[in-house]
Amino acid sequence: MSIPTSIKTITQRRETSLILLIGVLLFGVTMRAPNFVSVTNIERIVNDTSILIMVSIGQFFVILTGGIDLSVASMIGLSGMSAAMINQYNPGMPAGFVLIIGMLIGMVLGMINGAAVAYGKVPPIITTLGTMSIYRGMTFVISRGQWVTAHEMTESYMNLPHGNFLGISNLIWWGIVVSVIMFYFSKYTKRGREIYAIGGNKVAAKFVGVEEKKIHMTIFTLSGILSGIAGVMWTSRFAAAVNETAAGFELQTVAACVIGGVSIAGGSGAVVGVVLGALFLGIINNALPVINLSPFYQMFIQGAIVLVAMLINTLSEKRREQELLKGRQQ
Amino acid sequence: MSETILEVKNLTKYFPGIKALDGVHLTIRTGEVHALIGENGAGKSTLVKIMTGVYFPTAGEVLYEGNLLEFKNALDAQNAGIAAIHQEASMFSELSVTENIFMGHHITKGRTRRIDWKAMQKETQALLDELELDIDCNTLVKNLGVAQRHMVEIAKALSLNAQIVIMDEPTSALSMREVEDLYKIVRRLKDAGKAIIFISHKFDEIFEICDYFTVLRDGKYIGEGKVADTNVDEIVTMMVGRSLDQMYPKTDVAIGKTMLSVKNLAQPGYFSNVSFDLHEGEILGFFGLIGAGRSEVMRTIFGIDKRSAGTVSLDGKEVHIADPNDAMNYGIAFVPEDRQSQGVILQMSIAKNITLPQINKLSKYGIINKKREFEVTKTFGEKMEIRAAGWHVDADTLSGGNQQKVVLAKWLATQPRILILDEPTKGIDVATKAAVHEFISEMASQGLAVILISSELPEVLGMADRVIVMHEGKMTGEFSREEANSDNVIKAATGHIEEGVSL
Numbered sequence: 001m002s003i004p005t006s007i008k009t010i011t012q013r014r015e016t017s018l019i020l021l022i023g024v025l026l027f028g029v030t031m032r033a034p035n036f037v038s039v040t041n042i043e044r045i046v047n048d049t050s051i052l053i054m055v056s057i058g059q060f061f062v063i064l065t066g067g068i069d070l071s072v073a074s075m076i077g078l079s080g081m082s083a084a085m086i087n088q089y090n091p092g093m094p095a096g097f098v099l100i101i102g103m104l105i106g107m108v109l110g111m112i113n114g115a116a117v118a119y120g121k122v123p124p125i126i127t128t129l130g131t132m133s134i135y136r137g138m139t140f141v142i143s144r145g146q147w148v149t150a151h152e153m154t155e156s157y158m159n160l161p162h163g164n165f166l167g168i169s170n171l172i173w174w175g176i177v178v179s180v181i182m183f184y185f186s187k188y189t190k191r192g193r194e195i196y197a198i199g200g201n202k203v204a205a206k207f208v209g210v211e212e213k214k215i216h217m218t219i220f221t222l223s224g225i226l227s228g229i230a231g232v233m234w235t236s237r238f239a240a241a242v243n244e245t246a247a248g249f250e251l252q253t254v255a256a257c258v259i260g261g262v263s264i265a266g267g268s269g270a271v272v273g274v275v276l277g278a279l280f281l282g283i284i285n286n287a288l289p290v291i292n293l294s295p296f297y298q299m300f301i302q303g304a305i306v307l308v309a310m311l312i313n314t315l316s317e318k319r320r321e322q323e324l325l326k327g328r329q330q
Numbered sequence: 331m332s333e334t335i336l337e338v339k340n341l342t343k344y345f346p347g348i349k350a351l352d353g354v355h356l357t358i359r360t361g362e363v364h365a366l367i368g369e370n371g372a373g374k375s376t377l378v379k380i381m382t383g384v385y386f387p388t389a390g391e392v393l394y395e396g397n398l399l400e401f402k403n404a405l406d407a408q409n410a411g412i413a414a415i416h417q418e419a420s421m422f423s424e425l426s427v428t429e430n431i432f433m434g435h436h437i438t439k440g441r442t443r444r445i446d447w448k449a450m451q452k453e454t455q456a457l458l459d460e461l462e463l464d465i466d467c468n469t470l471v472k473n474l475g476v477a478q479r480h481m482v483e484i485a486k487a488l489s490l491n492a493q494i495v496i497m498d499e500p501t502s503a504l505s506m507r508e509v510e511d512l513y514k515i516v517r518r519l520k521d522a523g524k525a526i527i528f529i530s531h532k533f534d535e536i537f538e539i540c541d542y543f544t545v546l547r548d549g550k551y552i553g554e555g556k557v558a559d560t561n562v563d564e565i566v567t568m569m570v571g572r573s574l575d576q577m578y579p580k581t582d583v584a585i586g587k588t589m590l591s592v593k594n595l596a597q598p599g600y601f602s603n604v605s606f607d608l609h610e611g612e613i614l615g616f617f618g619l620i621g622a623g624r625s626e627v628m629r630t631i632f633g634i635d636k637r638s639a640g641t642v643s644l645d646g647k648e649v650h651i652a653d654p655n656d657a658m659n660y661g662i663a664f665v666p667e668d669r670q671s672q673g674v675i676l677q678m679s680i681a682k683n684i685t686l687p688q689i690n691k692l693s694k695y696g697i698i699n700k701k702r703e704f705e706v707t708k709t710f711g712e713k714m715e716i717r718a719a720g721w722h723v724d725a726d727t728l729s730g731g732n733q734q735k736v737v738l739a740k741w742l743a744t745q746p747r748i749l750i751l752d753e754p755t756k757g758i759d760v761a762t763k764a765a766v767h768e769f770i771s772e773m774a775s776q777g778l779a780v781i782l783i784s785s786e787l788p789e790v791l792g793m794a795d796r797v798i799v800m801h802e803g804k805m806t807g808e809f810s811r812e813e814a815n816s817d818n819v820i821k822a823a824t825g826h827i828e829e830g831v832s833l
Binding site for chain 2: 188193194196200201203206209210267
């Protein structure tokens, strides 16, 4: 374990190259718009990205096992709508309490996904494809197609994400707290380790007594909880609960994971990478208008970035394999 | 009538770090069945892959009908008339027999080059009839039995007008009757003047069907001869090189009290009526052909599969093992057969791999004690002499032998009393093999009870205190170290129950 090897591992890590890439991106945008890298603007970007970070981390654990959760956006929509309506009809209820209810609703939705996968043996992509429509449909059913608008919400509800602590907005704090807890969970807990094990080699994990069912319940429930929090934050932040809240957002969470170096096949990836991947997407989204690129390009560019990230993954994997072969010669 | 069709001269193939073949010779004649014999890792598969254009030789040459053979890919080899039928038939199970046989060389007609289904079906049916197979050419392959699939593969080889047919352990998944059918076809091919290369671990097959043999060991050519002029012991000695006692570091250990006692264990469709005792300090060998049900018995004891009948007792007390966690708590460790797919988690570090089975013990309130994790890893990693840049490096950077050591260290770290090893030396180099054998002996001398499942006869004969033989889910023989020899063990493994054997 000489020093050169550890330097090599640092430079080879996806996180390092992402940080560099983000640096280059920020530098490039600043050339066109000098104000882009200001404290207030960076804070704004992080604020905008916090929800994506939270939900992407939930998505990350599902992808880590080789699955996918397509229902995150619908869970955001349903829990967000439910929370907004609870707030609308019970204006006396403390906003923090509404947040907890929203989180619990997300948890239940996630557990339904988990149960279908773990006990019903339905593949994750099919399960969540189904619940994606079911949860979105339920949103329309409970709202009767109506919106909850700003004047129907209480001040304290709308202030949930905006309030601040130590000069940083609550929403950013949520992003930070979730990231730190999930980082710890993935790296230092038994259950986190077991999730990696299932994703890396299901059979080997079974031989050492890892219970796949429990793991499936854990990851989908976690994804639901994080989507639930995100739902409340979303509707309170934009001061509106519409039926299409977060539509298409699931693809952004998958994109954040892929850009962050998470293997779609399962077994490898890290929370830090996912957070950076989400931030990278957030910066792109915020930079496009600043450099006078039409927002119509946004989807196009996002898609292109995902493809390029995928290509980089495959190429670096190939190179790594070749180096492994060389390394085994000794 | 037989003339040389393929000649391998001084063939050498290097892989990074491994000399897979080192100056190998092989002469194949028409109208002859040629047995290619060697232990796992002797280089048989590599040789086949060079002959079929999958690999390129590093040095040496292959002459085919007197011409230097220069295949660019597997298709070239097929077109030249060399066809290989693989261990696990590689077929398109959702497609019909016709489509499978003509995949890659469809018959087309007209200017639009559309597929001529009628012609293909007609030709397929003719081939099937020629082989006297009762299969309709439109049957989907998924509806065929394993034996029938093999026959279809052979038909495919014939459709390519193959002159040399390579069969890689063709009988490993077949029943006795199906094997007879296969023999018939092999004989017919032979009479038609084809050359057949027959790879097998099973001596009875070699003596039944083969005319000539070549033995490889550690990638080297050892010898060849007429099957009629040799016997099992001679071939075993050629395969192993040294006499068994030199090869296997078996130490004499006093056999202690009964630790594990299995009675009438059964799982419908896999095995039935399996009973045996396992003692302290004992190495109990389980021999049998692939699919004999040995691994399934162990999986059931370990709580991975559910049993339908029977009891398992430890130290005289009946125990109920519902899942692997129970088994580990009772001090049983199970090193599964295929380290890549069942043992090691490639994306995880050595440390994480080693501590995975006891992650519960190493954590408190669900949080892992990193310091203790490191200690456990260091202790057992060093004990197994794993060679790596550090304990944090991922398992996929290790050689196969070192990966196997990681798997062994992982189970050893659970400090078991009973160690079940399923084909522990499959696919690893000779040096690591010796290390694994030494490890097994050492475990037994420390009082552990060891179950050794192996398909390699020399290994079982060389390592085990007692050998249990299984065939098609039933125990067909039990021999002490003194009684066991290649003859009676092979017989039992192919379904002949020895007279006077107590079961």
